[in-house]
Amino acid sequence: MSDINKKQDELIEEFKFFDDWMDKYEYIIEMGKTLPLIGEQYKTEDYIIKGCQSRVWLHADMKGEHVHFTADSDAIITKGIIALLIRVLSGEKASDIAKADLYFIDKIGLKEHLSPTRSNGLLSMLKQMKMYGLVADSKGLVDG
Amino acid sequence: MEAFDVDTTSMKNRIGERRKDFPILQRQMNGKPLVFLDSAASSQKPDVVTSAIKSYYDKTHANVHRGVYQLSQEATDAFEKSRATIQSFINAKHSHEVIFVRGCTEGINLVASSYGDAFIREGDEVIITTLEHHSNIVPWQMVCEKKGANLKVVHVDEAGEIDLDDYKSKLSSKVKMVAVNHISNTLGTINPVKQMIDMAHELDIPVLVDGAQATPHMKIDVQALDADFYVFSGHKMYGPTGIGVLYGKEHWLNKMPPYHGGGEMIKTVTFEKTTYNELPFKFEAGTPNIADSIGLAAAVDYIGEIGLDVISEHENDLLNYGTDLLSSIEGMRFIGTAKAKAGVISFLVGDIHPYDIGTLLDKQGIAVRTGHHCTQPLMDHYGIPGTVRASFGLYNNMEDLDRLYEALTRAVNILS
Ligand SMILES: Cc1ncc(COP(=O)(O)O)c(C=O)c1O
Numbered sequence: 001m002s003d004i005n006k007k008q009d010e011l012i013e014e015f016k017f018f019d020d021w022m023d024k025y026e027y028i029i030e031m032g033k034t035l036p037l038i039g040e041q042y043k044t045e046d047y048i049i050k051g052c053q054s055r056v057w058l059h060a061d062m063k064g065e066h067v068h069f070t071a072d073s074d075a076i077i078t079k080g081i082i083a084l085l086i087r088v089l090s091g092e093k094a095s096d097i098a099k100a101d102l103y104f105i106d107k108i109g110l111k112e113h114l115s116p117t118r119s120n121g122l123l124s125m126l127k128q129m130k131m132y133g134l135v136a137d138s139k140g141l142v143d144g
Numbered sequence: 145m146e147a148f149d150v151d152t153t154s155m156k157n158r159i160g161e162r163r164k165d166f167p168i169l170q171r172q173m174n175g176k177p178l179v180f181l182d183s184a185a186s187s188q189k190p191d192v193v194t195s196a197i198k199s200y201y202d203k204t205h206a207n208v209h210r211g212v213y214q215l216s217q218e219a220t221d222a223f224e225k226s227r228a229t230i231q232s233f234i235n236a237k238h239s240h241e242v243i244f245v246r247g248c249t250e251g252i253n254l255v256a257s258s259y260g261d262a263f264i265r266e267g268d269e270v271i272i273t274t275l276e277h278h279s280n281i282v283p284w285q286m287v288c289e290k291k292g293a294n295l296k297v298v299h300v301d302e303a304g305e306i307d308l309d310d311y312k313s314k315l316s317s318k319v320k321m322v323a324v325n326h327i328s329n330t331l332g333t334i335n336p337v338k339q340m341i342d343m344a345h346e347l348d349i350p351v352l353v354d355g356a357q358a359t360p361h362m363k364i365d366v367q368a369l370d371a372d373f374y375v376f377s378g379h380k381m382y383g384p385t386g387i388g389v390l391y392g393k394e395h396w397l398n399k400m401p402p403y404h405g406g407g408e409m410i411k412t413v414t415f416e417k418t419t420y421n422e423l424p425f426k427f428e429a430g431t432p433n434i435a436d437s438i439g440l441a442a443a444v445d446y447i448g449e450i451g452l453d454v455i456s457e458h459e460n461d462l463l464n465y466g467t468d469l470l471s472s473i474e475g476m477r478f479i480g481t482a483k484a485k486a487g488v489i490s491f492l493v494g495d496i497h498p499y500d501i502g503t504l505l506d507k508q509g510i511a512v513r514t515g516h517h518c519t520q521p522l523m524d525h526y527g528i529p530g531t532v533r534a535s536f537g538l539y540n541n542m543e544d545l546d547r548l549y550e551a552l553t554r555a556v557n558i559l560s
Contacts, residue, residue, distance in 0.1 A: 021174055021175075021507035021508075022504065022507060022508070022554065022558065025503070025504060025507060025558065026558050029558065029559070053498075053499045053514065053515050053530070054497060054499045074497055074529070075497035075499040075500050076496075076497065076500050076559060077499065077500045077503050077504075078499065078500075113503075120499060
């Protein structure tokens with residue numbers, strides 16, 4: 001759990017530098033470029049999370065009790081926000097991901113992107129990420 | 145002649161002052177003064193509208209049409225006066241041809257359901273076009289499915305204009321209804337509805353016009369159009385949400401069964417048989433939205449005072465100015481380039497996603513809409529996921545468009 005929170009606190013620190021919204025978004029877009037991209041073979045209907053506004057693809061891999069995510073989106077701001085979520089959650093223990101309280105989203109002012117009415121696929125993606133954590137944890141999916 | 149010219153010019157100059165009638169436009173968004181460019185989704189309200197509603201509740205409210213006491217009579221008079229205001233706004237022949245509904249969507253559903261019940265049979269056809277809003281698609285799909293009828297869709301060309309040859313070829317004795325948008329909310333195309341109505345009437349086919357985007361923009365005369373049904377929403381024409389109008393020709397409305405059952409719409413009720421009230425009450429089951437009908441009438445008076453000719457000229461100026469300004473942005477692609485257009489600019493820039501542009505405009509205080517604008521089949525027609533749409537109201541000015549241009553330039557720099 002503390003690893004997730006440590007990474008969240010780091011992000012909050014990083015975002016403190018920006019007092020202009022546009023600078024903040026430029027940084028988010030930059031972060032999008034570091035996103036571990038989903039393999040082309042997974043960019044299919046099975047892995048898509050459809051929002052009305054933008055689309056998101058998500059794939060999860062288990063390594064031991066840790067979950068690794070890859071993803072992509074057709075909108076680059078959405079992609080940047082996914083990169084933040086992945087930075088915080090990916091590589092963590094399934095049980096920790098399932099329980100994670102992602103307070104950094106609100107703290108850095110991105111809550112609107114995860115509102116149910118925004119319909120950009122992000123909220124459903126986050127639910128999906130937690131679901132992977134939950135399922136992996138309960139099935140004891142440990143192959144290492 | 146000259147005096148007339150001077151008059152409209154001064155009116156035009158004065159329209160700029162109307163902005164201050166809209167308190168919400170004083171707001172700041174993300175630390176920047178709000179530039180509101182989403183009136184096609186819903187317009188803002190002048191204070192005369194909100195104060196008319198408040199005054200009604202403070203001084204006149206009681207339930208209508210059934211009280212013996214003075215207050216109820218006053219409320220009934222106010223409600224029926226709103227109806228008369230709407231009647232003259234669209235030049236309906238009779239006030240009972242004006243049915244109050246919740247909005248355009250409810251009006252279309254009412255007609256699809258009631259007219260459909262009475263007149264649409266298996267194998268019949270209903271004609272719509274590619275540029276319809278979902279609310280002028282889905283109700284017709286539902287009635288077609290229920291009745292075993294077929295929906296025919298008239299093509300739209302690359303500019304966003306309805307293909308009248310295709311329309312003509314689809315008209316036949318099997319067609320029981322034509323339902324068409326007056327002004328496209330996504331493209332701004334002003335459709336040739338008068339011509340389409342005349343063509344349908346040659347085969348005695350009735351026409352429903354979805355006037356959601358037209359009533360705030362141009363003078364509507366339902367008799368001159370000879371429309372059989374005309375529907376619109378109050379909230380898109382500076383009036384309140386939750387109120388709209390279905391205009392229907394008396395002879396059609398009389399032949400259609402009621403839509404909802406309940407109070408107000410009946411004459412006598414026994415458990416064996418109920419007889420229905422006359423128009424317009426037959427279609428207004430339950431306590432109506434009295435307060436918002438009064439707000440809508442206030443909006444109509446407000447528009448009337450400024451003049452729809454002045455408003456549409458102003459919006460045209462904005463359209464031309466905005467189109468010129470935005471066309472200098474590299475990669476700018478306008479979606480909808482019809483010759484006759486209302487105050488809507490839909491666009492994409494290069495391959496930047498509309499959501500990204502919308503988000504960065506919002507952060508600079510600019511409110512635009514992004515996405516498919518409830519016209520998914522039209523987006524499929526263009527092969528795009530959506531657009532960014534800036535749409536105008538009477539309160540917008542050139543400065544708003546300058547702000548849009550600056551903010552868009554900045555967004556595009558970051559995004560490309
Ligand atoms: C052309 C058109 N038709 C119908 C509607 C539906 O109107 P309402 O949601 O007020 O019922 C809209 C609103 O977006 C519209 O633009």
